[in-house]
Amino acid sequence: MKSFTVLKGIAAPMDRANVDTDLIIPKQFLKSIQRSGFGPNLFDGLRYLDEGQPGQDCSNRPLNPDFPLNQPRYKGASVLLARENFGCGSSREHAPWALEDFGINCIIAPSYADIFYNNCFKNGVLPIELDAAIVDRLFVELYASEETSEAFELTVDLASQTIQTPSGETIHFEVDEFRKHCLLNGLDDIGLTLESADAIRAYEQKRREQAPWLFDVIG
Amino acid sequence: MAGQTLYDKLWQSHLVKERDDGSALIYIDRQLIHEVTSPQAFEGLRIANRQPWRVDANFAVPDHNVPTETHERSGGVAGITDEVSRLQVQTLDENCRDFDILEFHINDVRQGIVHVVGPEQGVTLPGMTIVCGDSHTSTHGALGAMAQGIGTSDVEHVMATQCLSQQKMKNMLVRIDGQLRAGVTAKDVVLAVIGKIGTAGGTHHAIEFGGEVVRSLSMEGRMTVCNMAIEAGARVGLIAVDDTTIEYVKGRPYAPQGAMWDQAVTAWRELHSDDDAHFDRVVELRGEDILPQVTWGTSPEMVLPVSGVIPDPATIDDAGKRAATERALDYMGLQAGMSITDIKLDAVFIGSCTNSRIEDLRAAAEVVKGKKVAANVKRALVVPGSGQVKQQAEAEGLDKIFIEAGLEWREPGCSMCLAMNSDKLGDGEHCASTSNRNFEGRQGFGGRTHLVSPAMAAAASVAGHFVDVRDW
Numbered sequence: 180m181k182s183f184t185v186l187k188g189i190a191a192p193m194d195r196a197n198v199d200t201d202l203i204i205p206k207q208f209l210k211s212i213q214r215s216g217f218g219p220n221l222f223d224g225l226r227y228l229d230e231g232q233p234g235q236d237c238s239n240r241p242l243n244p245d246f247p248l249n250q251p252r253y254k255g256a257s258v259l260l261a262r263e264n265f266g267c268g269s270s271r272e273h274a275p276w277a278l279e280d281f282g283i284n285c286i287i288a289p290s291y292a293d294i295f296y297n298n299c300f301k302n303g304v305l306p307i308e309l310d311a312a313i314v315d316r317l318f319v320e321l322y323a324s325e326e327t328s329e330a331f332e333l334t335v336d337l338a339s340q341t342i343q344t345p346s347g348e349t350i351h352f353e354v355d356e357f358r359k360h361c362l363l364n365g366l367d368d369i370g371l372t373l374e375s376a377d378a379i380r381a382y383e384q385k386r387r388e389q390a391p392w393l394f395d396v397i398g
Numbered sequence: 399m400a401g402q403t404l405y406d407k408l409w410q411s412h413l414v415k416e417r418d419d420g421s422a423l424i425y426i427d428r429q430l431i432h433e434v435t436s437p438q439a440f441e442g443l444r445i446a447n448r449q450p451w452r453v454d455a456n457f458a459v460p461d462h463n464v465p466t467e468t469h470e471r472s473g474g475v476a477g478i479t480d481e482v483s484r485l486q487v488q489t490l491d492e493n494c495r496d497f498d499i500l501e502f503h504i505n506d507v508r509q510g511i512v513h514v515v516g517p518e519q520g521v522t523l524p525g526m527t528i529v530c531g532d533s534h535t536s537t538h539g540a541l542g543a544m545a546q547g548i549g550t551s552d553v554e555h556v557m558a559t560q561c562l563s564q565q566k567m568k569n570m571l572v573r574i575d576g577q578l579r580a581g582v583t584a585k586d587v588v589l590a591v592i593g594k595i596g597t598a599g600g601t602h603h604a605i606e607f608g609g610e611v612v613r614s615l616s617m618e619g620r621m622t623v624c625n626m627a628i629e630a631g632a633r634v635g636l637i638a639v640d641d642t643t644i645e646y647v648k649g650r651p652y653a654p655q656g657a658m659w660d661q662a663v664t665a666w667r668e669l670h671s672d673d674d675a676h677f678d679r680v681v682e683l684r685g686e687d688i689l690p691q692v693t694w695g696t697s698p699e700m701v702l703p704v705s706g707v708i709p710d711p712a713t714i715d716d717a718g719k720r721a722a723t724e725r726a727l728d729y730m731g732l733q734a735g736m737s738i739t740d741i742k743l744d745a746v747f748i749g750s751c752t753n754s755r756i757e758d759l760r761a762a763a764e765v766v767k768g769k770k771v772a773a774n775v776k777r778a779l780v781v782p783g784s785g786q787v788k789q790q791a792e793a794e795g796l797d798k799i800f801i802e803a804g805l806e807w808r809e810p811g812c813s814m815c816l817a818m819n820s821d822k823l824g825d826g827e828h829c830a831s832t833s834n835r836n837f838e839g840r841q842g843f844g845g846r847t848h849l850v851s852p853a854m855a856a857a858a859s860v861a862g863h864f865v866d867v868r869d870w
Binding site: 196201205207209210211212224233264268269270272275291292297301302356358376383386391395 | 438482489567598662816838840
């Protein structure tokens with residue numbers, strides 16, 4: 180699993196609530212049997228003016244100039260500033276795969292859908308949850324920076340659970356201990372669970388006595 | 399000590415290990431697999447040289463990509479025209495063969511949408527923990543099972559360890575007492591719930607649906623309700639086990655038999671929340687207050703009774719909600735103040751893991767019987783949820799009713815719910831759909847989805863616009 184320690188990067192705005200995973204990566208790209216290569220189709224329906232197809236060369240497609248990630252000042256953005264319930268809908272892990280492949284390794288939003296939130300941690304993408312008022316303020320600061328030549332650059336430190344803003348402010352964020360530990364160290368969580376193999380076997384043995392029908396072979 | 403909720407009981411009985419920070423390893427009884435979210439998980443197992451922990455806990459069926467048009471379907475996997483789709487279905491077949499996992503293949507009569515097939519075959523049972531790389535896995539909660547959608551990394555994790563690592567969710571009870579009016583269905587109930595609590599209302603919660611209305615629903619209706627728990631943000635939807643559940647499960651091909659059946663039923667009778675159980679949140683609705691529902695926007699929470707009018711963004715104080723409403727109206731090509739019944743339709747889709755079971759098809763057939771699809775409806779598809787649903791419907795003559803009315807009768811699959819196969823909307827087309835998501839582009843690039851019940855979709859196909867099915 181990919182690790183996340185410190186990220187210093189430009190934040191781009193995704194200023195709408197309830198961004199669903201269909202919007203993050205539309206279904207036609209889910210036909211791939213690979214785990215990589217989804218970056219060019221991140222937010223496909225918003226980024227391009229035409230309908231994208233899997234396997235297509237995106238370099239000559241017409242871009243939507245209004246979409247922030249297409250604008251020069253957000254080139255190379257690695258943080259996405261977003262709104263409530265980000266990542267709702269489909270469980271497709273292709274959504275964090277597309278974000279990560281594009282270069283977005285951190286999202287800041289007031290809330291996330293559960294499945295998406297969980298999927299991010301498996302792919303070296305840190306979803307940070309902050310109070311809606313703080314996110315509002317960051318949007319104000321980000322939009323204010325658009326009037327200047329300065330990029331809106333944030334420094335995200337997972338170990339200290341802090342975000343440094345261009346104004347010099349330090350914002351603290353919460354994250355589960357176990358998830359933080361796995362992400363900081365890029366741990367293989369299957370390997371970690373298999374360290375509990377004895378506990379799993381003991382559970383199975385006990386459970387088989389209580390509920391034998393659950394162990395009836397369906398093959 | 400307060401009693402336990404149904405979710406508490408299911409969590410407790412599957413707890414393998416708890417960590418200090420409150421996260422836990424939960425044992426998974428059944429993993430359902432389809433072609434879209436599994437190839438990378440199988441690849442991960444191969445790369446790490448790992449084997450499935452318990453092969454017999456897994457079950458697979460292709461559903462998202464399979465063609466539903468009879469001619470294309472008759473060629474089996476090799477006959478799938480779209481190369482990329484074909485490769486994905488072939489890959490599932492190869493992975494299941496290599497790892498010795500039970501799969502119902504494309505033209506097996508037992509094939510269908512994974513969330514229709516699981517309960518139908520008794521592969522998913524009350525009291526189980528069930529996962530699948532698909533958010534609509536919440537459907538199986540209708541059986542009193544803890545069922546949830548997971549990402550592909552967790553698909554691999556469950557294959558390799560038979561466990562899921564997660565935090566316990568909070569408990570929410572959605573209680574719907576009273577009685578439903580004639581013509582109001584399970585779909586209207588769950589859309590009304592989403593309209594009330596919002597698309598993130600159930601985030602971090604397992605939602606148990608209870609009350610007289612839920613108790614009186616058939617298993618098909620209960621599956622429709624739990625299916626859309628995720629549209630209210632809840633990964634897990636649940637309904638307590640009762641006689642309806644047990645009658646439904648009895649005699650299913652993979653359900654326990656004989657003495658084991660009796661033992662299982664005794665255990666399943668405990669699968670309900672205790673009278674003194676604590677819920678973190680309780681939401682109440684009255685059955686009588688629920689009217690047939692129609693979504694007008696691009697999120698399932700943008701829903702109104704069929705008698706409603708499209709909201710005016712100018713009257714919304716919250717800036718975020720106002721912007722979302724403006725964007726939705728723009729995408730949907732609708733104007734504030736317009737009546738829902740004035741929305742003209744180009745397409746009708748009756749199918750999906752929400753509404754493709756026999757009861758759904760019966761309800762739709764009853765409405766269109768002896769009538770004709772309106773001229774402005776260019777395409778009306780009826781896609782049964784499984785080969786068995788299709789057989790049953792044909793035995794009852796429902797296929798003939800649909801065909802005579804001008805609807806297309808298709809082969810089972812996910813079809814136009816998410817348009818991964820060739821069943822999709824054209825740019826700007828309005829569709830009355832019995833599926834679960836009205837997101838931008840969900841049913842095709844630029845497509846405009848309106849979520850409704852099967853009876854409402856059927857009535858709309860004949861009228862060419864939305865009508866109140868209670869006046870039918």
